[in-house]
Amino acid sequence: MAGSSRGKPDSPLKRAERVLRRLRGSAVRILRTGRTVAVAGRTDLAALARRAAPLPRPEAVVVCLEPSPEAVRAGRRCLDALVDQALPCAHVTLLAPRAVLAQFDGVAEAADTTLLDLDAMGGSVTRGLRAVLAAGRGAPVAVWDAAAAPCDDAVLWITSTWARHPGPRALYADHVETDDTTRDTAATQLHLKPRFSPIHLLARDVVAPMVVYEPQVLAAAVERLATEPQPATGPGALYAIALEALGGLTLADVAHVAEPLNVLPVRSAAAEHAIAADRAAVAAAALARRGIDAVVRPLDACPGVHDVAPRAAHAPRVSIIIPTKNGAELVTTCVESARAQAGYEAYDVTVIDHASDEPALLDYLARESAASRLRVFPYAGPFNFAAMNNAAVKATEGSWLLFLNNDVSDFSPGWLADLVAVTELDPRIAAVGARLRYPDGDLQHGGAILDRKRMCLHLHRGRPADDPGYLGRVASLQEFSAVTAACVLVRRSAFVQLGGFDERFPNDYNDIDLCLRLRRAGWKVVYAPRVQAVHWESRTRRVGGTARDLFVSRWAPSLARDDFFHPYLSPTEFVPDGLARVWRERKRVALASLVAGPLPRPAPMFIAPPRGLKHAA
Incomplete structure (x- = not known):
């Protein structure tokens, strides 16, 4: 890459x-x-529903939090859509304030619906869900935001996907946002989501507006939240439940229906701002329950996305490794910029000198080495990015390794401290990458995706600096299949466990291959957009050959469908x-x-x- x-x-x-x-x-x-x-047009939805009828169906809980006329209309629209499903739910519960329930006289008798008074429960959604679970129906529980209108095939999709997924603990789906005030189809926005990641969920409520929970998973979450002195009661209440219920689950535990199952109206800017602030506070509270100190704030330029800034509780040693052949100006700028903006003390720097003969570089390395400000690691032989880094790692001691290209500079303030802090979000994180820009400000790297034709691509490459990307993904803390080794923090124990970079990838694919092997071994690869730098991208060398065939033979199934990129x-x-x-x-x-x-x-x-x-x- x-x-x-x-x-x-x-x-x-x-x-x-x-x-x-x-x-x-x-x-x-x-x-x-x-x-x-x-x-x-030739597909008979009723026939599909009849085929799926023997399968266990979910029960639905529609949650309406506001006693406003708009909320009443939304709740009725959601309930009507559930009644008109091709495959009906096992049961429907409306959890809403008393003023809203008063508008639904006769609904319970007409549509097998239970009405639960949210006011009688102190406005607590968790108490309402406890009541639903205590009824003991035993079916998966689909919790719907009343603002969403389920498509007529939503329950059929949920039932069929749940039955075919190996041991699902939860399920979510894509959705559509549309402007009810216009008939313009261009106003419709598809929210096509990646597969599940608890890291991504911290930065955005990616599972809304509907989540299906295994009863035991939901029960454990509401019991934990019931002990909160000030449980979330506003727009972020359902998000709080999702964070608590799904935070410990893995991609394999959570099914994703990669099709829109719900339609949401486009919110006004004021409503979006209020919801964003509430959800950011909910995310901060969720991290606090896990013992993680973090500042979480909504990004005004990207509605729905939170800037998640954890504060590291520990300071493990980081060994920064920079390979170079000549390039004195690049190396000097890289090292000095990295030092000036690190915001972190526990690190050391090793420069791999690949048979340099440039006097300016040799003088700089000699001075810095004599002052014990960096270590020089000599390397001879043909260029092999993987081999030279593997060799240099053995001469370092840090519990974390920071692989850094010599043409990276202009780091964001506190960049190294921010990278280290991200690793404390989950003990399974083994690699953390940065947001890299070209010198003109355009995006160079915002995470890497896999593709059958193009092997691997930088997500949103070439977008303007202020472009948050599709659904704010450039600005979102999240997992990816891979990140570039131009600037990546890697857990040493995981790196050693896998034998380091595969030296059969001397020029390219070595970083992507490492990330994919880390994920296959059960580790997580994370993109941290708060950490930014400028990448001149291979100013000092050109790629001579590739190991494309080896990469394809090893990772063909992954290339067919990237977990974190929608098909x-x-x-x-x-x-x-x-x-x-x-x-x-x-x-x-x-x-x-x-x-x-x-x-x-x-x-x-x-x-x-x-x-x-x-x-x-």
Whole structure:
């Protein structure tokens, strides 16, 4: 990844070829769109529902937190949508203030719906959910924000996905935001989400507006939250439950329906700001319950995303390793900038000198080494990024390793302290990468994604500095399949456990391969957008050869579907693909494929209620 360059401006011939590719791509999209619409039109939703009828269905809890006319309309819209499902829920509960429930006289009798008075429970959503769980129905519990209108196939999707997922503990789905005041379809925004990451959940309520919980998981979360002196009662109440219930789960525990199952109205700027502030406070409280001191604030430029700034409780030693061949100006700028902005004391610097013969560099390294300000590690032989770093690691002592290219500079204040602090969010974190920019300010690296055709790509590469990216992902703390080794902090024990970089990748893919091996071994790879720097990207060398075939043979299954990149997003534009306008039809085709598979044996419909639960007063 670190060896590629931005390239020269396109020639007229290149521009013409690009236009032709776009025309061919448009034709393909038109054909795919027509085929999708045609297949969806032949799909019988009722027949699909009949096939899935033997499976255990979830019970729904619709949570309405405000006694306003808008809340009443939203609650009715949500309940009506649940009543009209192709496959109905096992049971429906409306948890709302008394003033809202008064507008629903007769609903309970007409639609097998239980009404729970939120005011009688002190406004506590957790107490209301305890009452639902104490009823002992035993089905998975789908908790809906009343602002969302479930699509008519939502319960069918949930039921079918839950039955086919190996041991699900929770489930969430994509959703759509639309402006009810206009008929313009361009105002519709698809929220196509990555697979589950508890790290990402801290930075954004990515699972809203509906989460399905295994009863035991939900019960444990509400019991823990019940002890809070000031439980969340505002817009962030459901987010607080999600953070508590899902915080200890893994990607394998949580199913993701990669199709929109709910429609949300577009909120006003004022409403979005109020919700963002409340959710940021909820995220800070969740971290405090885990013993992590952090400042969490909403990002005004990116609604829904929080700037998560943990404060490290420990100061492990970090060994910074910088390889170079000549490049005195680059190395000097890199080292001095890193020192000046580190905000951290427990580190040492090792410069790998790859047979340099530039007097200015040799003089600088000699002076710094004599003053014990850095260590010089001589390296001879052909360039091999993996081999030279592996060799240098053995000469260092830090419990964390910071691999740093010599052409990285202009670090953000406290950059090293911020990287170290992120590692305390989860003991399974083994690598933390930074947000890197080109000298002109455009984004160079905001996490790396895998793609079958292009192998690996920098997410949102080339976007302007102030562009938060699709759904704010450039600005979000989150997991990725990989990050670039141009600036990455790696846990030494994990690095040694895997044998370091694979030296069969001398020029490229070595960092991506390391990250993928870390994840395969159960570690997490995290992108920390608070940590920023400028990357000149391979000013001192050019890539000579690649190990593409080896990379493809090793990681072909991962290239087929990146866990942290949605299959309906364009891998180059990072926006919904050409079939976004027919998302309903595409979803119907996917549902038919899911339901048509062999059905598992139905699980028992009754499960005893979790221990210790009592009916809420």
